[in-house]
Amino acid sequence: MTTILIIDDDIEFCETMESLVGRMDHRCVTAHTLKAGSDFLAGNDVDVVFLDVRLPDGNGLTALPLIKKAPSEPEVIILTGQGDPDGAELAIQGGVWDYLVKPTSIKQTRLSLSRALKYRQEKQAETPVALNLDNIIGVSPSMRKCFDLVAKAAVSNSQVLITGETGTGKELFARTIHENSARAGHNFVIVDCASLTETLLESTLFGHRKGAFTGADADRTGLVKVADGGTLFLDEVGDMPLSIQRSFLRVLQEKRFRPVGQTQEVTSNFRLIAATNRNLEEMVEKGQFRRDLLFRLWAVHLELPPLRSRKGDIKRLAMFFVDHLCEEYGVPNKGFDAEFFETLSAYDWPGNVRELFNVLEMAFITSGRTTTLYAMDLPSNIRIKVAKATLTRDSASTPEAAPGDTNPPVSRILSETEAQVSRHFGNRIPEIKEFKGIMEEQYLRELIRHTGGNAKKIMQISGLSKSHFYTLLKKKEISISSD
Numbered sequence: 478m479t480t481i482l483i484i485d486d487d488i489e490f491c492e493t494m495e496s497l498v499g500r501m502d503h504r505c506v507t508a509h510t511l512k513a514g515s516d517f518l519a520g521n522d523v524d525v526v527f528l529d530v531r532l533p534d535g536n537g538l539t540a541l542p543l544i545k546k547a548p549s550e551p552e553v554i555i556l557t558g559q560g561d562p563d564g565a566e567l568a569i570q571g572g573v574w575d576y577l578v579k580p581t582s583i584k585q586t587r588l589s590l591s592r593a594l595k596y597r598q599e600k601q602a603e604t605p606v607a608l609n610l611d612n613i614i615g616v617s618p619s620m621r622k623c624f625d626l627v628a629k630a631a632v633s634n635s636q637v638l639i640t641g642e643t644g645t646g647k648e649l650f651a652r653t654i655h656e657n658s659a660r661a662g663h664n665f666v667i668v669d670c671a672s673l674t675e676t677l678l679e680s681t682l683f684g685h686r687k688g689a690f691t692g693a694d695a696d697r698t699g700l701v702k703v704a705d706g707g708t709l710f711l712d713e714v715g716d717m718p719l720s721i722q723r724s725f726l727r728v729l730q731e732k733r734f735r736p737v738g739q740t741q742e743v744t745s746n747f748r749l750i751a752a753t754n755r756n757l758e759e760m761v762e763k764g765q766f767r768r769d770l771l772f773r774l775w776a777v778h779l780e781l782p783p784l785r786s787r788k789g790d791i792k793r794l795a796m797f798f799v800d801h802l803c804e805e806y807g808v809p810n811k812g813f814d815a816e817f818f819e820t821l822s823a824y825d826w827p828g829n830v831r832e833l834f835n836v837l838e839m840a841f842i843t844s845g846r847t848t849t850l851y852a853m854d855l856p857s858n859i860r861i862k863v864a865k866a867t868l869t870r871d872s873a874s875t876p877e878a879a880p881g882d883t884n885p886p887v888s889r890i891l892s893e894t895e896a897q898v899s900r901h902f903g904n905r906i907p908e909i910k911e912f913k914g915i916m917e918e919q920y921l922r923e924l925i926r927h928t929g930g931n932a933k934k935i936m937q938i939s940g941l942s943k944s945h946f947y948t949l950l951k952k953k954e955i956s957i958s959s960d
């Protein structure tokens with residue numbers, strides 16, 4: 478459903494907008510401060526933001542760049558009490574869709590909103606959808622942005638620079654770009670610049686003739702040549718010595734090079750994807766990386782987010798990887814106890830997806846033949862860190878705050894339902910009874926979690942009678958203490 482966010486401190490105006498937007502069949506959310514609006518944008522998909530200029534905690538125009546950079550990259554319409562030509566100019570330069578001065582007519586507001594939404598729809602339809610992303614898991618807005626870039630990179634031939642912390646999937650994304658590109662029928666060649674000495678890196682990249690240096694007892698084809706027609710993936714490019722950066726820049730420009738000890742040049746039509754977890758701009762400033770090479774590398778820049786900033790993906794990644802382990806070990810699929818996921822989401826994952834997969838494999842092995850994975854199966858160092866962090870957080874937060882999870886409860890119910898449905902039914906649409914059953918179960922689990930199992934709050938929020946609530950728990954086999 479299309480979501481419209483109104484950031485305005487005029488409560489009466491917000492109510493008028495809510496009714497206008499509601500009549501257009503869109504969801505409308507209001508925020509009366511910049512902070513409340515930004516918090517909502519950080520965790521939710523928003524299509525259009527109506528933004529006031531003078532707000533109690535700051536100026537809307539100053540906050541515009543941050544609002545435009547929110548994960549869902551919303552369109553922005555400025556709706557201000559004071560018309561100001563300079564402000565309008567500033568806003569348009571900042572990429573706003575429209576600049577309206579209050580009071581505006583209903584017709585004008587509707588028209589502006591409809592146009593912004595139409596533009597957004599067209600913009601989103603531009604993304605190629607035929608990508609094969611079978612091995613990449615992620616539904617968070619930041620990952621969806623990465624998929625859009627993968628799609629653009631796959632249809633182009635330009636250099637790609639992938640940055641991100643260790644274990645965020647740089648190699649996986651590089652391979653995915655290659656496999657979705659016109660070069661897929663040729664080699665995907667990996668060179669790890671960090672693991673080779675300067676001399677070895679040079680001969681690995683460009684090849685050498687027999688006898689070119691001590692130990693060169695046979696001709697060797699360089700990996701740049703092996704990547705002819707395909708993709709060369711330079712991992713840890715920040716570790717490439719300056720002397721090789723110079724020769725490599727020439728190879729990138731001319732697509733020809735001379736193997737060590739050979740007089741004739743060799744050509745190679747390769748596409749370069751480079752990756753690093755280092756800050757190349759900083760390295761350029763310190764004279765450790767060539768600026769001209771950096772400019773060449775980042776024709777397309779894909780920045781992979783750390784796992785701790787997209788905790789909504791942890792559950793799907795875990796289900797994907799444990800299913801894969803079950804298949805590999807030839808055992809029936811395993812289920813998960815709710816606390817298992819809670820512990821995973823409460824941990825910070827400094828080693829990102831690689832660390833998550835290692836931990837899951839340990840838990841999988843510990844669980845032996847049992848058909849469910851419990852938090853107890855996780856390595857004790859993780860459980861201890863989570864327990865300590867939760868204790869510190871609990872003493873400072875409200876009882877309703879779930880550890881490590883910043884999504885609103887309704888989003889959690891919906892995303893849990895979606896995950897369960899896709900797990901059980903794949904692409905098939907379930908019967909309505911089955912679907913309702915799953916949704917009902919997720920609602921109950923979230924309700925218990927949100928209230929910490931407090932019966933009075935449960936009845937207040939849900940409107941259920943005690944007996945009805947306990948009948949439902951029994952039917953769904955949910956125990957209030959373990960959930």
Ligand SMILES: Nc1ncnc2c1ncn2[C@@H]1O[C@H](COP(=O)(O)OP(=O)(O)OP(=O)(O)O)[C@@H](O)[C@H]1O
Pocket residue numbers: 612613614615641642643644645646647648649650712754794830831834
């Ligand atoms: N979004 C994802 N979906 C599924 N698997 C993922 C995802 N991201 C990473 N992985 C898996 O995590 C592991 C680490 O990924 P990868 O080696 O690509 O990370 P990296 O960023 O290149 O790490 P490093 O910087 O240490 O070289 C791999 O097993 C990869 O398949």
